[in-house]
Amino acid sequence: MTMHENSTAAKPTPADRAAAAAADGPPALRVPFDATVLTESPISTERLVLRPLEASDAPDVFEYQRIPEVLRYLPWPERDRAQGYAHTATRAAGRVLAADGDFFVLAVTLLGTPSTGNGASDRVIGDMMVRVSSLAHAQLELGWVVHPDFQGRGYAREAGLAVRDFVFETLDPHRVQAFLDARNGSSAALCERLGMRREATILEEQYNDGEWQDTAVYGVLRREWAAARG
Template sequence: MAAGPDVDRVAAAVADGPPALRFPYDATVLVAKPLRTERLVLRPLEASDAADVYEYQRLPEVIRYLPWPERDRTEGYAHTAKRAAGRVLAADGDFVFFAAVLPGTPATDDSTRDRIIGDFMIRTSSVLHAQLELGWVLHPDFQGRGYAREAAQALLDFTFETLNPHRVQAFLDARNGASAALCERLGMRREATILEEQYNDGEWQDTAIYGVLRREWAAARG
Protein backbone atom coordinates (compact mmCIF):
# COMPACT_ATOMS: atom_id res chain seq x y z
CA MET A 1 0.00 0.00 0.00
CA ALA A 2 1.35 3.45 -0.92
CA ALA A 3 1.88 5.86 1.96
CA GLY A 4 -0.75 8.59 1.96
CA PRO A 5 -1.25 11.72 4.04
CA ASP A 6 -3.00 9.80 6.82
CA VAL A 7 -0.24 7.19 7.02
CA ASP A 8 2.37 9.99 7.10
CA ARG A 9 0.47 11.81 9.81
CA VAL A 10 0.14 8.72 11.98
CA ALA A 11 3.87 7.99 11.56
CA ALA A 12 4.73 11.57 12.52
CA ALA A 13 2.44 11.41 15.55
CA VAL A 14 4.08 8.18 16.69
CA ALA A 15 7.50 9.80 16.27
CA ASP A 16 6.36 12.70 18.49
CA GLY A 17 6.01 10.28 21.38
CA PRO A 18 3.50 10.18 24.24
CA PRO A 19 2.12 13.20 26.13
CA ALA A 20 4.78 14.86 28.27
CA LEU A 21 3.57 18.17 29.68
CA ARG A 22 6.14 19.76 31.98
CA PHE A 23 3.70 20.17 34.84
CA PRO A 24 3.22 21.46 37.44
CA TYR A 25 4.24 24.91 36.25
CA ASP A 26 4.20 27.87 38.64
CA ALA A 27 4.00 31.14 36.68
CA THR A 28 5.01 33.15 39.76
CA VAL A 29 8.56 32.94 38.41
CA LEU A 30 7.43 35.26 35.56
CA VAL A 31 6.62 38.11 37.97
CA ALA A 32 10.35 38.80 38.35
CA LYS A 33 11.30 37.53 34.87
CA PRO A 34 8.44 38.46 32.52
CA LEU A 35 8.27 37.55 28.85
CA ARG A 36 9.37 40.41 26.60
CA THR A 37 8.47 41.05 22.99
CA GLU A 38 9.60 43.88 20.74
CA ARG A 39 7.01 46.29 22.18
CA LEU A 40 5.34 44.54 25.13
CA VAL A 41 5.99 42.98 28.51
CA LEU A 42 3.91 39.90 29.43
CA ARG A 43 3.68 39.09 33.11
CA PRO A 44 1.08 37.33 35.28
CA LEU A 45 -2.10 39.36 35.68
CA GLU A 46 -2.59 40.92 39.12
CA ALA A 47 -5.75 42.02 40.93
CA SER A 48 -4.31 45.56 40.97
CA ASP A 49 -4.54 45.59 37.12
CA ALA A 50 -8.34 45.73 37.40
CA ALA A 51 -8.74 49.41 36.45
CA ASP A 52 -6.97 49.01 33.09
CA VAL A 53 -8.71 45.68 32.43
CA TYR A 54 -12.10 47.25 33.15
CA GLU A 55 -11.42 49.84 30.45
CA TYR A 56 -11.85 47.09 27.84
CA GLN A 57 -13.89 44.54 29.81
CA ARG A 58 -16.82 47.00 29.97
CA LEU A 59 -16.99 47.69 26.21
CA PRO A 60 -19.80 46.03 24.21
CA GLU A 61 -17.55 45.58 21.16
CA VAL A 62 -15.03 43.66 23.28
CA ILE A 63 -17.51 41.26 24.85
CA ARG A 64 -19.48 40.85 21.60
CA TYR A 65 -17.93 37.43 20.92
CA LEU A 66 -16.96 36.52 24.48
CA PRO A 67 -19.24 34.49 26.76
CA TRP A 68 -19.01 37.33 29.27
CA PRO A 69 -21.95 39.14 30.84
CA GLU A 70 -21.93 42.93 31.07
CA ARG A 71 -20.19 43.65 34.36
CA ASP A 72 -20.29 46.76 36.50
CA ARG A 73 -17.03 47.99 37.97
CA THR A 74 -17.34 45.92 41.17
CA GLU A 75 -18.09 42.76 39.23
CA GLY A 76 -15.32 43.52 36.76
CA TYR A 77 -12.73 44.00 39.48
CA ALA A 78 -13.82 40.73 41.15
CA HIS A 79 -13.50 38.94 37.79
CA THR A 80 -9.96 40.23 37.35
CA ALA A 81 -9.04 39.20 40.90
CA LYS A 82 -10.35 35.69 40.21
CA ARG A 83 -8.38 35.39 37.00
CA ALA A 84 -5.25 36.83 38.64
CA ALA A 85 -5.42 34.12 41.32
CA GLY A 86 -4.53 31.43 38.77
CA ARG A 87 -0.78 30.93 38.93
CA VAL A 88 -0.11 27.19 38.87
CA LEU A 89 -0.81 24.87 35.93
CA ALA A 90 -1.18 21.33 37.24
CA ALA A 91 -4.65 19.96 36.46
CA ASP A 92 -7.33 20.21 33.79
CA GLY A 93 -8.99 23.62 33.84
CA ASP A 94 -6.06 25.38 35.53
CA PHE A 95 -5.28 28.76 33.97
CA VAL A 96 -2.78 31.59 34.03
CA PHE A 97 -3.59 35.04 32.67
CA PHE A 98 -0.88 37.34 31.36
CA ALA A 99 -1.20 41.12 31.38
CA ALA A 100 0.10 42.73 28.18
CA VAL A 101 1.93 45.81 29.45
CA LEU A 102 2.77 48.63 27.02
CA PRO A 103 5.85 50.42 28.42
CA GLY A 104 5.70 54.20 28.14
CA THR A 105 1.90 54.40 28.15
CA PRO A 106 0.51 55.41 31.58
CA ALA A 107 -2.06 53.24 33.34
CA THR A 108 -5.59 54.65 33.40
CA ASP A 109 -5.65 54.96 37.21
CA ASP A 110 -2.02 55.76 37.98
CA SER A 111 0.35 57.63 35.68
CA THR A 112 3.41 56.12 37.37
CA ARG A 113 2.55 52.60 36.15
CA ASP A 114 2.55 51.29 32.59
CA ARG A 115 -0.81 50.46 31.04
CA ILE A 116 -2.30 47.01 30.57
CA ILE A 117 -3.67 46.98 27.00
CA GLY A 118 -4.98 43.40 27.02
CA ASP A 119 -4.66 39.99 28.55
CA PHE A 120 -3.70 36.58 27.27
CA MET A 121 -4.55 33.20 28.74
CA ILE A 122 -3.05 29.73 28.93
CA ARG A 123 -5.54 27.10 30.11
CA THR A 124 -5.10 23.39 30.58
CA SER A 125 -7.49 21.44 28.35
CA SER A 126 -6.10 18.00 29.13
CA VAL A 127 -3.09 16.92 31.15
CA LEU A 128 -3.59 13.32 30.06
CA HIS A 129 -3.34 14.23 26.38
CA ALA A 130 -0.98 17.25 26.71
CA GLN A 131 -3.47 19.74 25.22
CA LEU A 132 -3.41 23.43 26.16
CA GLU A 133 -5.58 26.37 25.17
CA LEU A 134 -4.77 30.02 24.45
CA GLY A 135 -7.11 33.00 24.64
CA TRP A 136 -6.80 36.79 24.15
CA VAL A 137 -8.48 40.16 24.60
CA LEU A 138 -7.10 43.53 23.57
CA HIS A 139 -8.41 47.05 24.19
CA PRO A 140 -9.88 48.34 20.89
CA ASP A 141 -7.64 51.45 21.01
CA PHE A 142 -4.68 49.10 20.56
CA GLN A 143 -6.16 46.68 18.03
CA GLY A 144 -5.05 46.69 14.39
CA ARG A 145 -1.41 47.36 15.28
CA GLY A 146 -0.09 43.84 15.59
CA TYR A 147 0.09 43.86 19.40
CA ALA A 148 -2.18 40.81 19.77
CA ARG A 149 -0.12 38.87 17.29
CA GLU A 150 3.13 39.88 18.99
CA ALA A 151 1.87 38.83 22.41
CA ALA A 152 0.11 35.67 21.25
CA GLN A 153 3.14 34.50 19.25
CA ALA A 154 5.37 35.02 22.28
CA LEU A 155 2.93 33.11 24.45
CA LEU A 156 2.60 30.29 21.92
CA ASP A 157 6.40 29.99 21.73
CA PHE A 158 6.66 30.08 25.52
CA THR A 159 3.91 27.47 25.82
CA PHE A 160 5.56 25.00 23.46
CA GLU A 161 9.10 25.64 24.69
CA THR A 162 8.40 25.60 28.42
CA LEU A 163 5.31 23.43 28.92
CA ASN A 164 5.78 20.95 26.06
CA PRO A 165 2.16 20.39 24.93
CA HIS A 166 1.45 18.09 22.01
CA ARG A 167 -1.14 20.52 20.67
CA VAL A 168 -2.40 24.04 21.40
CA GLN A 169 -5.95 25.10 20.61
CA ALA A 170 -8.24 28.12 20.67
CA PHE A 171 -12.03 28.26 20.88
CA LEU A 172 -13.86 31.17 19.28
CA ASP A 173 -17.29 32.35 18.43
CA ALA A 174 -17.36 31.32 14.77
CA ARG A 175 -18.31 34.90 13.77
CA ASN A 176 -15.20 36.35 15.39
CA GLY A 177 -13.22 37.20 12.25
CA ALA A 178 -10.50 39.19 14.05
CA SER A 179 -9.75 36.27 16.36
CA ALA A 180 -9.84 33.77 13.50
CA ALA A 181 -7.37 35.93 11.54
CA LEU A 182 -5.10 36.01 14.58
CA CYS A 183 -5.22 32.21 14.87
CA GLU A 184 -4.25 31.91 11.21
CA ARG A 185 -1.38 34.40 11.61
CA LEU A 186 -0.13 32.15 14.41
CA GLY A 187 -0.14 29.12 12.13
CA MET A 188 -3.23 27.56 13.67
CA ARG A 189 -5.66 25.57 11.52
CA ARG A 190 -9.44 25.70 11.67
CA GLU A 191 -10.20 22.15 12.72
CA ALA A 192 -13.89 22.25 13.45
CA THR A 193 -17.00 24.34 13.64
CA ILE A 194 -19.41 23.10 16.27
CA LEU A 195 -22.92 24.22 15.47
CA GLU A 196 -24.99 25.91 18.17
CA GLU A 197 -22.60 24.89 20.90
CA GLN A 198 -23.38 27.79 23.28
CA TYR A 199 -26.37 29.94 24.12
CA ASN A 200 -25.18 33.48 24.80
CA ASP A 201 -27.09 36.77 24.87
CA GLY A 202 -30.29 35.17 23.71
CA GLU A 203 -28.93 33.34 20.69
CA TRP A 204 -27.31 30.05 19.77
CA GLN A 205 -23.69 30.46 18.85
CA ASP A 206 -21.43 28.32 16.67
CA THR A 207 -17.94 27.67 18.05
CA ALA A 208 -14.82 27.41 15.89
CA ILE A 209 -11.85 25.37 17.07
CA TYR A 210 -8.35 26.21 15.88
CA GLY A 211 -5.31 24.08 16.63
CA VAL A 212 -1.62 23.65 15.97
CA LEU A 213 0.49 20.58 16.65
CA ARG A 214 3.86 20.81 18.29
CA ARG A 215 5.69 19.60 15.16
CA GLU A 216 3.83 22.15 12.99
CA TRP A 217 4.81 24.96 15.36
CA ALA A 218 8.42 23.71 15.38
CA ALA A 219 8.56 23.54 11.57
CA ALA A 220 7.10 27.05 11.24
CA ARG A 221 9.57 28.49 13.78
CA GLY A 222 12.49 26.76 12.04
Protein backbone atom coordinates (compact mmCIF):
# COMPACT_ATOMS: atom_id res chain seq x y z
CA MET A 1 0.00 0.00 0.00
CA THR A 2 1.37 3.43 -0.90
CA MET A 3 1.43 6.34 1.51
CA HIS A 4 -1.23 8.05 -0.59
CA GLU A 5 -3.51 5.02 -0.47
CA ASN A 6 -3.03 4.63 3.26
CA SER A 7 -3.76 8.28 4.07
CA THR A 8 -6.82 8.30 1.80
CA ALA A 9 -8.26 5.15 3.31
CA ALA A 10 -7.69 6.28 6.88
CA LYS A 11 -9.10 9.78 6.53
CA PRO A 12 -12.66 9.95 7.94
CA THR A 13 -15.28 12.04 6.22
CA PRO A 14 -17.26 14.68 8.12
CA ALA A 15 -20.22 12.29 8.07
CA ASP A 16 -18.07 9.52 9.55
CA ARG A 17 -16.93 11.81 12.35
CA ALA A 18 -20.45 13.02 13.06
CA ALA A 19 -21.73 9.44 13.29
CA ALA A 20 -18.90 8.40 15.59
CA ALA A 21 -19.42 11.43 17.83
CA ALA A 22 -23.16 10.72 18.04
CA ALA A 23 -22.41 7.12 19.03
CA ASP A 24 -20.25 8.38 21.90
CA GLY A 25 -23.29 10.04 23.46
CA PRO A 26 -23.45 13.18 25.61
CA PRO A 27 -20.73 14.26 28.09
CA ALA A 28 -20.55 12.02 31.14
CA LEU A 29 -17.48 13.02 33.15
CA ARG A 30 -17.53 11.08 36.43
CA VAL A 31 -17.15 13.78 39.02
CA PRO A 32 -16.75 14.62 41.80
CA PHE A 33 -13.59 12.57 42.11
CA ASP A 34 -11.26 12.72 45.11
CA ALA A 35 -7.71 11.69 44.23
CA THR A 36 -7.00 10.97 47.91
CA VAL A 37 -8.14 7.39 47.18
CA LEU A 38 -4.88 6.98 45.25
CA THR A 39 -2.90 7.40 48.46
CA GLU A 40 -3.89 3.92 49.62
CA SER A 41 -4.30 2.49 46.09
CA PRO A 42 -1.70 4.25 43.92
CA ILE A 43 -1.19 3.73 40.21
CA SER A 44 1.69 1.30 39.78
CA THR A 45 3.78 0.49 36.72
CA GLU A 46 6.82 -1.71 36.21
CA ARG A 47 9.22 0.86 37.66
CA LEU A 48 7.09 3.62 39.12
CA VAL A 49 4.43 4.39 41.71
CA LEU A 50 2.14 7.36 41.12
CA ARG A 51 0.34 8.71 44.17
CA PRO A 52 -0.99 12.12 45.24
CA LEU A 53 1.67 14.76 45.70
CA GLU A 54 2.35 15.66 49.35
CA ALA A 55 3.79 18.81 50.86
CA SER A 56 6.57 16.61 52.27
CA ASP A 57 7.70 15.90 48.68
CA ALA A 58 8.98 19.48 48.42
CA PRO A 59 12.72 18.61 48.70
CA ASP A 60 12.53 16.26 45.71
CA VAL A 61 10.29 18.59 43.71
CA PHE A 62 12.60 21.55 44.32
CA GLU A 63 15.46 19.57 42.76
CA TYR A 64 13.78 19.92 39.35
CA GLN A 65 11.71 23.02 40.07
CA ARG A 66 14.88 25.13 40.34
CA ILE A 67 16.53 24.01 37.06
CA PRO A 68 16.49 26.65 34.28
CA GLU A 69 16.17 23.92 31.65
CA VAL A 70 12.88 22.86 33.26
CA LEU A 71 11.56 26.36 33.86
CA ARG A 72 12.14 27.28 30.21
CA TYR A 73 9.08 25.31 29.15
CA LEU A 74 6.85 25.85 32.18
CA PRO A 75 4.92 28.95 33.29
CA TRP A 76 6.78 28.82 36.59
CA PRO A 77 8.92 31.73 37.81
CA GLU A 78 12.23 31.16 39.51
CA ARG A 79 11.62 30.46 43.20
CA ASP A 80 13.92 30.16 46.16
CA ARG A 81 13.66 27.12 48.38
CA ALA A 82 11.01 28.58 50.71
CA GLN A 83 8.89 29.72 47.78
CA GLY A 84 9.31 26.39 46.05
CA TYR A 85 8.24 24.45 49.13
CA ALA A 86 5.16 26.67 49.47
CA HIS A 87 4.30 26.11 45.81
CA THR A 88 4.50 22.34 46.25
CA ALA A 89 2.21 22.56 49.27
CA THR A 90 -0.32 24.51 47.19
CA ARG A 91 -0.22 21.98 44.39
CA ALA A 92 -0.47 19.09 46.85
CA ALA A 93 -3.68 20.57 48.29
CA GLY A 94 -5.51 20.09 44.99
CA ARG A 95 -7.31 16.76 45.27
CA VAL A 96 -10.96 16.97 44.19
CA LEU A 97 -12.25 17.29 40.61
CA ALA A 98 -15.71 18.86 40.64
CA ALA A 99 -15.61 22.02 38.49
CA ASP A 100 -13.67 23.65 35.68
CA GLY A 101 -10.09 24.35 36.72
CA ASP A 102 -10.01 21.75 39.51
CA PHE A 103 -6.88 19.61 39.47
CA PHE A 104 -4.81 17.04 41.25
CA VAL A 105 -1.11 16.26 40.95
CA LEU A 106 0.44 12.80 41.14
CA ALA A 107 4.01 12.39 42.33
CA VAL A 108 6.01 10.10 40.03
CA THR A 109 8.17 8.04 42.40
CA LEU A 110 10.99 5.78 41.22
CA LEU A 111 11.09 2.47 43.05
CA GLY A 112 14.36 1.76 44.84
CA THR A 113 15.80 5.29 44.49
CA PRO A 114 15.94 7.12 47.85
CA SER A 115 14.36 10.53 48.27
CA THR A 116 16.63 13.52 48.75
CA GLY A 117 14.47 14.61 51.69
CA ASN A 118 13.80 11.25 53.34
CA GLY A 119 16.02 8.34 52.45
CA ALA A 120 13.38 5.90 53.67
CA SER A 121 11.02 6.95 50.85
CA ASP A 122 11.29 6.55 47.09
CA ARG A 123 12.38 9.62 45.19
CA VAL A 124 9.91 11.87 43.38
CA ILE A 125 11.46 12.30 39.91
CA GLY A 126 8.56 14.28 38.40
CA ASP A 127 4.84 14.79 38.55
CA MET A 128 1.70 14.40 36.44
CA MET A 129 -1.22 16.84 36.62
CA VAL A 130 -4.86 16.12 35.77
CA ARG A 131 -7.11 19.17 35.39
CA VAL A 132 -10.71 19.73 34.36
CA SER A 133 -10.70 21.79 31.16
CA SER A 134 -14.46 21.63 30.68
CA LEU A 135 -16.97 19.84 32.85
CA ALA A 136 -19.80 20.62 30.42
CA HIS A 137 -17.94 19.02 27.52
CA ALA A 138 -16.13 16.23 29.45
CA GLN A 139 -12.60 17.46 28.73
CA LEU A 140 -9.54 16.80 30.86
CA GLU A 141 -6.03 18.19 30.54
CA LEU A 142 -2.79 16.36 31.31
CA GLY A 143 0.47 18.05 32.23
CA TRP A 144 3.85 16.71 33.32
CA VAL A 145 7.38 17.47 34.34
CA VAL A 146 10.33 15.11 34.87
CA HIS A 147 13.74 15.86 36.35
CA PRO A 148 16.27 16.08 33.47
CA ASP A 149 18.53 13.53 35.20
CA PHE A 150 15.79 10.93 34.73
CA GLN A 151 14.79 11.79 31.18
CA GLY A 152 15.60 9.56 28.22
CA ARG A 153 14.78 6.33 30.10
CA GLY A 154 11.08 6.01 29.27
CA TYR A 155 9.80 7.10 32.68
CA ALA A 156 7.67 9.93 31.29
CA ARG A 157 6.06 7.61 28.76
CA GLU A 158 5.49 4.94 31.41
CA ALA A 159 3.83 7.43 33.75
CA GLY A 160 1.92 9.18 30.98
CA LEU A 161 0.40 6.00 29.61
CA ALA A 162 -0.65 4.91 33.09
CA VAL A 163 -2.31 8.24 33.88
CA ARG A 164 -3.95 8.48 30.45
CA ASP A 165 -5.47 5.02 30.85
CA PHE A 166 -6.52 5.75 34.42
CA VAL A 167 -8.43 8.92 33.54
CA PHE A 168 -10.20 7.33 30.57
CA GLU A 169 -11.16 4.24 32.57
CA THR A 170 -12.10 6.02 35.79
CA LEU A 171 -13.38 9.48 34.82
CA ASP A 172 -14.86 8.81 31.35
CA PRO A 173 -13.76 12.00 29.56
CA HIS A 174 -14.78 12.52 25.95
CA ARG A 175 -11.42 14.15 25.28
CA VAL A 176 -8.00 14.33 26.92
CA GLN A 177 -5.69 17.15 25.84
CA ALA A 178 -2.37 18.79 26.54
CA PHE A 179 -1.11 22.34 26.07
CA LEU A 180 2.62 22.85 25.81
CA ASP A 181 5.27 25.34 24.82
CA ALA A 182 5.58 24.76 21.07
CA ARG A 183 9.39 24.69 21.40
CA ASN A 184 9.26 21.69 23.73
CA GLY A 185 10.11 18.84 21.37
CA SER A 186 10.38 16.24 24.14
CA SER A 187 6.85 16.89 25.39
CA ALA A 188 5.56 16.94 21.81
CA ALA A 189 7.09 13.51 21.23
CA LEU A 190 5.53 12.27 24.47
CA CYS A 191 2.10 13.50 23.36
CA GLU A 192 2.45 11.43 20.20
CA ARG A 193 3.49 8.37 22.20
CA LEU A 194 0.32 8.84 24.25
CA GLY A 195 -1.74 8.68 21.07
CA MET A 196 -2.43 12.41 20.85
CA ARG A 197 -2.45 14.36 17.60
CA ARG A 198 -1.19 17.90 17.19
CA GLU A 199 -4.36 19.87 16.50
CA ALA A 200 -3.26 23.49 16.59
CA THR A 201 -0.52 25.99 17.26
CA ILE A 202 -1.72 29.12 19.05
CA LEU A 203 0.65 31.89 18.07
CA GLU A 204 2.13 34.10 20.78
CA GLU A 205 -0.43 32.96 23.32
CA GLN A 206 1.65 33.57 26.45
CA TYR A 207 4.28 36.09 27.52
CA ASN A 208 6.89 34.37 29.66
CA ASP A 209 10.59 34.98 30.31
CA GLY A 210 10.49 38.27 28.45
CA GLU A 211 9.13 36.92 25.18
CA TRP A 212 5.92 35.84 23.44
CA GLN A 213 5.59 32.07 23.21
CA ASP A 214 3.50 29.81 20.99
CA THR A 215 1.34 27.05 22.48
CA ALA A 216 0.89 23.64 20.84
CA VAL A 217 -2.42 21.83 21.41
CA TYR A 218 -2.60 18.02 21.42
CA GLY A 219 -5.64 15.82 21.96
CA VAL A 220 -7.09 12.32 21.82
CA LEU A 221 -10.76 11.26 21.93
CA ARG A 222 -12.09 8.47 24.07
CA ARG A 223 -13.08 6.34 21.06
CA GLU A 224 -9.59 6.72 19.59
CA TRP A 225 -8.02 5.62 22.86
CA ALA A 226 -10.39 2.64 23.06
CA ALA A 227 -9.73 1.61 19.45
CA ALA A 228 -5.95 1.76 19.98
CA ARG A 229 -6.32 -0.56 22.98
CA GLY A 230 -8.31 -3.01 20.88
